[in-house]
Amino acid sequence: MPLDEFRFSTDVRVRFAETDAQGVAHNAEFLVWYEVGRIDYLARFRGGYKGLQEEGYEALTIESHVRYLAPAYFDDVLRVHLRCSEIKGARFRYDYAIERLSDNVIVADGWTKHAVVDRTTHRPTRFPAWLAEAIASAEC
Amino acid sequence: MPLDEFRFSTDVRVRFAETDAQGVAHNAEFLVWYEVGRIDYLARFRGGYKGLQEEGYEALTIESHVRYLAPAYFDDVLRVHLRCSEIKGARFRYDYAIERLSDNVIVADGWTKHAVVDRTTHRPTRFPAWLAEAIASAEC
Amino acid sequence: MPLDEFRFSTDVRVRFAETDAQGVAHNAEFLVWYEVGRIDYLARFRGGYKGLQEEGYEALTIESHVRYLAPAYFDDVLRVHLRCSEIKGARFRYDYAIERLSDNVIVADGWTKHAVVDRTTHRPTRFPAWLAEAIASAEC
Amino acid sequence: MPLDEFRFSTDVRVRFAETDAQGVAHNAEFLVWYEVGRIDYLARFRGGYKGLQEEGYEALTIESHVRYLAPAYFDDVLRVHLRCSEIKGARFRYDYAIERLSDNVIVADGWTKHAVVDRTTHRPTRFPAWLAEAIASAEC
Numbered sequence: 001m002p003l004d005e006f007r008f009s010t011d012v013r014v015r016f017a018e019t020d021a022q023g024v025a026h027n028a029e030f031l032v033w034y035e036v037g038r039i040d041y042l043a044r045f046r047g048g049y050k051g052l053q054e055e056g057y058e059a060l061t062i063e064s065h066v067r068y069l070a071p072a073y074f075d076d077v078l079r080v081h082l083r084c085s086e087i088k089g090a091r092f093r094y095d096y097a098i099e100r101l102s103d104n105v106i107v108a109d110g111w112t113k114h115a116v117v118d119r120t121t122h123r124p125t126r127f128p129a130w131l132a133e134a135i136a137s138a139e140c
Numbered sequence: 141m142p143l144d145e146f147r148f149s150t151d152v153r154v155r156f157a158e159t160d161a162q163g164v165a166h167n168a169e170f171l172v173w174y175e176v177g178r179i180d181y182l183a184r185f186r187g188g189y190k191g192l193q194e195e196g197y198e199a200l201t202i203e204s205h206v207r208y209l210a211p212a213y214f215d216d217v218l219r220v221h222l223r224c225s226e227i228k229g230a231r232f233r234y235d236y237a238i239e240r241l242s243d244n245v246i247v248a249d250g251w252t253k254h255a256v257v258d259r260t261t262h263r264p265t266r267f268p269a270w271l272a273e274a275i276a277s278a279e280c
Numbered sequence: 281m282p283l284d285e286f287r288f289s290t291d292v293r294v295r296f297a298e299t300d301a302q303g304v305a306h307n308a309e310f311l312v313w314y315e316v317g318r319i320d321y322l323a324r325f326r327g328g329y330k331g332l333q334e335e336g337y338e339a340l341t342i343e344s345h346v347r348y349l350a351p352a353y354f355d356d357v358l359r360v361h362l363r364c365s366e367i368k369g370a371r372f373r374y375d376y377a378i379e380r381l382s383d384n385v386i387v388a389d390g391w392t393k394h395a396v397v398d399r400t401t402h403r404p405t406r407f408p409a410w411l412a413e414a415i416a417s418a419e420c
Numbered sequence: 421m422p423l424d425e426f427r428f429s430t431d432v433r434v435r436f437a438e439t440d441a442q443g444v445a446h447n448a449e450f451l452v453w454y455e456v457g458r459i460d461y462l463a464r465f466r467g468g469y470k471g472l473q474e475e476g477y478e479a480l481t482i483e484s485h486v487r488y489l490a491p492a493y494f495d496d497v498l499r500v501h502l503r504c505s506e507i508k509g510a511r512f513r514y515d516y517a518i519e520r521l522s523d524n525v526i527v528a529d530g531w532t533k534h535a536v537v538d539r540t541t542h543r544p545t546r547f548p549a550w551l552a553e554a555i556a557s558a559e560c
Contacts, residue, residue: 016459016469017308017452019301021354026297027201028171032437035167039436039495049436050495061167064206071200074301075459075470156319156329157312157448159441161494166437172297179296179355189296190355214441215319215330307455307481311448340491341447346484 001095001109006081007139010040011101014076024071030108031064034096037080038112041094045134056119057128062091063113070100070107077101083139087132090116090124141235141249146221147279150180151241154216164211170248171204174236177220178252181234185274196259197268202231203253210240210247217241223279227272230256230264281375281389286361287419290320291381294356304351310388311344314376317360318392321374325414336399337408342371343393350380350387357381363419367412370396370404421515421529426501427559430460431521434496444491450528451484454516457500458532461514465554476539477548482511483533490520490527497521504555510536510544 012033020026042048052059072078079099086093097109118125152173160166182188192199212218219239226233237249258265292313300306322328332339352358359379366373377389398405432453440446462468472479492498499519506513517529538545 015452016300016455017306020296021299021301021303022198022200023301027175027204028168028297031168031171032435035436048495058162060162060208060211062208064167064204064208066204068200068202068204075468155312156315156440157446160436161439161441161443163441168437172295175296188355215328302478302480307484308448308451311451315447338442340442340488342488344447344484344486344488348480348482348484351480 001097003081003097003099003106006083006095006097008041008044008083009079009081010037012036012078012080014072014074014078016074019074024073025076027066027068030066030068030098030110031112033078033080033098034064034066034082034094034110034112037082037096038094041082041084044138045131052128052131053119055128057125058117058119058122059114060117061112062115064110065112066108066110068108070105072098072100072107076107078107084135085111085139087127087135090126092116092127141237143221143237143239143246146223146235146237148181148184148223149219149221150177151217151219152176154212154214154218156214159214164213165216167206167208170206170208170238170250171252173218173220173238174204174222174234174250174252177222177236178234181222181224184278185271192268192271193259195268197265198257198259198262199254200257201252202255204250205252206248206250208248210245212238212240212247216247218247224275225251225279227267227275230266232256232267281377283361283377283379283386286363286375286377288321288324288363289359289361290317292316292358292360294352294354294358296354299354302351304353305356307346307348310346310348310378310390311392313358313360313378314344314346314362314374314390314392317362317376318374321362321364324418325411332408332411333399335408337405338397338399338402339394340397341392342395344390345392346388346390348388350385352378352380352387356387358387364415365391365419367407367415370406372396372407421517423501423517423519423526426503426515426517428461428464428503429499429501430457432456432498432500434492434494434498436494439494444493445496447486447488450486450488450518450530451532453498453500453518454484454486454502454514454530454532457502457516458514461502461504464558465551472548472551473539475548477545478537478539478542479534480537481532482535484530485532486528486530488528490525492518492520492527496527498527503559505531505559507547507552507555510546512536512547
């Protein structure tokens, strides 16, 4: 997905604790950065993820995919581009591209799939309509 | 991939530090457990991953995929089943299924792709023949 | 504290994900290994930490201290020696020494302090008497 | 140490991945935030930590201490106040206080001790004079 299809991004700086003995950011950290992106993405809408939780929703991650295209190094500033690319019933999907700002290299891309569940019963529940609409208009 | 196609597994116990505020193991930890599995898998062969490093090789993760099928909880003992399912030039692939031992539920499955590189130049290099053969005979 | 004053230990193997770009285990991981040790320590007593939670208790960490005495490397097998060295009202303390098994070097030592709280009110509550007694007799 | 004795701070937001099943930030994460603070602290001086590495230095953590004074929750914005409070030979020390911005509660404080080593030999080496002077004048 070309970068100009993303309308939202959030920046992270690679922490020393996130590197490994190969001298690069560890492959599991990219899922953490995806998540930082999602939280920040939702923060633009009425109360964000905490607001959703307070309304009785919880979002589960049900699938994740990362392509590691180039190593990311300690102290690199990475721009996590993301978009909510699909909402269908209880399910939704995000696409990502992670760009190093210093040289505009895409270090990783991928996607995650999620399900909205009721916070107490943990049963799948419809994605809140107001948020689906807000996202739809933000992504168009 | 059905469990009986895996000939190797390693066990991990979900650490408290690996859980998150949803009360379940965080989605990024599964990539760490995959890696624990790979290290343990290679340990059966001449020197294991450290042996490979000493011979001048490094393995990079170039793609990862996880399907989260059921939540994993603090203190669950998880059996990481894995197999090296493809070796081709510098590339190789592992498939995984993570089973909770107490109830035999598959909590996650997926795969990772890797590339062997020369440890100093970081250029792709052929997967060491002796190891490819050892793996081939272990997997048959 | 000399090693022979510890009556309990648990082993961990340094994961690749736990190393950093200095090529050694990251300083924050030692607190995770302390915790793995505490969970394992409690597992010997009626239901362990999960049992305590089910009885309505939660244990908070209120202080931690680590002296890093030698680097720990990827794949090192570390023996986390620990003892519950003090129980007083709602408070208790553990002492630790982490030994690399291959050369018996103490790579770190230190201690943590904790408070028992009621799981719902989060107010400090007396350390359960049955467990204090069980620990006292295990440590003598 | 009262907050007005700190002349430098950096902000972090508690990530979901940093919480645990108690619903609070995990005790090991505070050491990661300390480190984020140190990196940011050094960034003000000629090249920062990466500059130090390029000049052939490495800094090891030799001791860490955290007092957990109040729970930190998902999405809390935390201000990591820190100062380099001592430089002596190869050794230096940082003091920290971590403040939640929404209510100005100090959620943790503590200190770390470090040693400067030569990057290749890993032997202790004098703290670079130009940096000691720069820090001394920044802290006065």
